[in-house]
Amino acid sequence: MSLRSGYFKKSLQVDLSTGEFRVRKLSDEFLERYLGGRGFGAKLLWDHLVARDFRIDPLGPDNLLVIAPGPLTGTYLPSSGKCSFVSVSPQTGIYGDSSIGGSLGVELRQAGWDLLTIEGRATELSILWIDDEQTTLLPMPELEGKTSLEAEGMIKERLGTHEVRVAVIGPAGENGVRFACVNADWSRNAGRLGMGTVMGAKNLKAIVVRGSGDLPVHDLKGLMAEAEIAFAYMRQHKYFKMWQREGLMMVVDYASAAGILPTHNFKDGTFPRVGQINGETMLNSHKIGDSACFACPMSCGNICLVKQGRYVGTVTEGPEYESCAMLGSNLGIDDYAVVLHANQLCDELGMDSITTGSLVGAVIEGYETGVISLADLDDQPVSWGDGAAVVALIHKIARREGIGATLADGAPGVLRRWPGMEKLLVQVKGLEQSAYDSRAASSMALAYATSDIGAHHARAWTIAKEVELGENWTDEERVDEVIYHQSLRPLFDMLGVCRLPWIELGLNEEHYARFYSAVTGREVGLPELLAQSDAIFQLTRLINNRLGMTRRDDSLPYKVRACPIQTGPTAGRVIDPENFEHLLDLYYQKRGWDAGGNPPPEIERQHAGCSPAAS
C-alpha cells in the first residue's frame, strides 16, 4: 500500500551565500524509499556528490548539511525526539552523520518541514530563524566567540521569546575545530563527526525553530494502541527505574568490571577508582534533576551540580557513559566534579566529548613516553588525573591556542606534527574510538573497523553480547551480529526515534514496523523496512569508497592489534591481525562486496533513478 500520511512532503532549501530559501516538494518515491533522517541525508548527499564528481571541501561553501527528523518524530511514541545531521565530515573527510535528541526535530516538523538542507556560506555570522512557514536569515555578528549557552540566551532575547528550540555551535565550531558539535536543549548534542564545524564554516551560528502545526498521522487511534503496548512493556522492565535514576551512567561499573572501560588512553581496561566516577557517586553527590528527550519515559539524562570544591557551581546535563569514560577514567581522572566540569566545557565550547577525551588521553601518554615534548605542551605539563591541566587543554583546543591548534585538527593534524603518535591514537578513519575497548571482543573491533563513519559504537554495539558469550561465539556469528546491527540501526535514525528502548530494554524491533505503518498508512513489515535500512548502510559505504576509502581503511588502531590490555579481567587481550583479516574477508563475503570492500555496481543503480523532487 502506498503512502497516505506521515509527511508534509516538502523540504526547505537554504542557500546561505545568496540568502535564498526554496521550498521543494518531495516525491512519494523518495519518502517511501528513504523514510527520513539519516536515509534522507544519505540520499541527498549522494546526489550532491555525484553532481560534483565526488570533489568536495567539507569546509567549503559547497558542502551540504542536511537536517532531518523522521516520520515518527514528535508523535506519541516512546523516545520519538530524534533528528539527524548529515554532511561530509570535516573530521574524516567522508560521509558523516550525528543524531540529536531533545525537541529540535519535533519543532522542525511542527514548522511543517520534513527536512532542511543548507548550502553556501553567509557573509557574516548569522542565525537561521524558522518561525513556522516564515524563514529569515538574521546576521548576529555579536554572537562571535560566545559559548553555546550564552549565544542561546542572546538569541532568545533578540527574538523576544524563550519558547523556541535553538541548535547552536560554540566557539569551537566557529574556530574550525574539526570535531565541533551542535548543541540544543542545553545539553543534547549532535556530537560526532564535526557537524558543528560544518555550521561554523558556513558562518551559521544557530538554527532557531518554532513550529505550531499538527503532525500528520494516518491512524492516530491505531498508533495510540501500539504506543501503549510499547510504553507498558518499557514500564514493567526490571531496569526501567534504574534507567530513570542513572541512565547510561550505570554502564560505568559494568564496563570496568568487564574490563572494557577505557583507562589511561586505553592502556588498561579497568579503573581502580571507578567508584569515584560511577552512577552511584553521581546519584549520591551530584544529581539534582532528571532529563528526557521528547516523549521518552526512560529519561536517561541526569542534571548534575558540583556543590563544593574548585569547580563549585558547575551545572550541566550529563555526562553519560561515553563522556564520563573518555573524560574520566581514560584520563585517569577520579573526581566526578572534574568530569562534570570537563563535560560542561565540551558542551558549551561546542566539541565532541569522545574525541576530546581521546585526544587529550593520547597527549598525556605522548608526553609520558616522550613523543611530545614539554615545549610542545607550551611548557605546561599534563599527567594522568591532572584535572586542571586537562581543563586548560580543553580551553586551548576550542580557542586553537598553542598545542590546541594542532589538536583542533584531530587525528590527521596530530599525526602530521608527531608521526610517532600513530601508536597512541585510538581511531579508525580519523574518528576516535568510542568508550568500549574492542580488544576483548573481536566483533566490536570489526564493528569499529567497518563502520561507515569511523570508530563509533552506535553503528553496531555487539560488545555486551560477546562479553557475555565469550569464546562460545563463532566467527560467523560475530560477523552476522555486526551486519545485523549495521542493517537495523539506520532504521531508528531514519524513523527519527531513539534506539535505546530497543537495545537497552529489549523493545522488539517489530514494534517499529507497526508504528511506521500506523503513521504513514503504508503497510509494511519489518523485513521490508530492514532492507530499506540496510540499503542506507550500503549507500554510505559507496559514498566513502567514491571519496577514496578502501579495504586499507577498514583497519584497527595500532593499540588494538599490538598492545594488550595491561590490567583487569581482560588483561593480555589483543586482536590478532590475522584473525581480524579473516573476519573482514568473511564480512565482505556476507555483505556481497568484493575482496577490496567494494559494493556491487547494482547498489549504485538502485539509487540513481529516484528523484527527491516531486514532478
Next chain:
Amino acid sequence: MARKLTAIPELCSGCRICEITCAIEHFGVANPKKSAVHVLVAYPHPVVRLPIVCSQCLAPLCAEACPVGALRRNERVVEMDSMQCISCMKCVEACPFGAMYAHSDLDYPIKCDLCGGDPKCVQTCPKGALRFIPEQSLGEAKRLNNILSYTHMKEIEFTEKGEPRTIRYAEIGKEEL
C-alpha cells in the same frame, strides 16, 4: 472529595508526554502545542522542569478577566462555554501561572477540564511528576522532601543485612525549647 492536579518539579524530566497526551485527548491530533499543560524548561540558572497546569482556582482570575462571562467555576473545574467566548484570549494573559494557552489554529483558549475527573496526563506521566491528589494532601512532597533542611535531626549509620543504612531521629528532651 475535591482533588487537585499538581506537579512535582523535582520529578519532572521534561519529556512532554503530558503535552502530547493532552493534545490527542482533547483535539485528536499529534501536536504538543495544542495542550492544556506545557512543560516549562529553564536552564542553567535556575534549573527548572515544571509542567504548568491549571489549578482550577476558586476565585479564578481567568474568569474575572473574561468580559462576557464565558468562564465559570462549577463545583469541580473552571469551565469554559465556547458559545459565549469571543476569542479575546484575555483569560490566557490573566492567569497568574500562565496555565491557559492559545493556539493560532483554535478559536478558543485551551482550558484544562481535568478530562472529566480522570486526567490523562497523570496516567501517562512516566515519572509520577503529575499527581491528582486530595486537596488536603497538597504539599505532601514538599513536607517530606524538605523536612531535613529545617529540622534539627540526628543521624546514625548502621548496617542491615550487609547494606549501609541511615536513621534520622529527633533527640527528645535534650534540646532547649
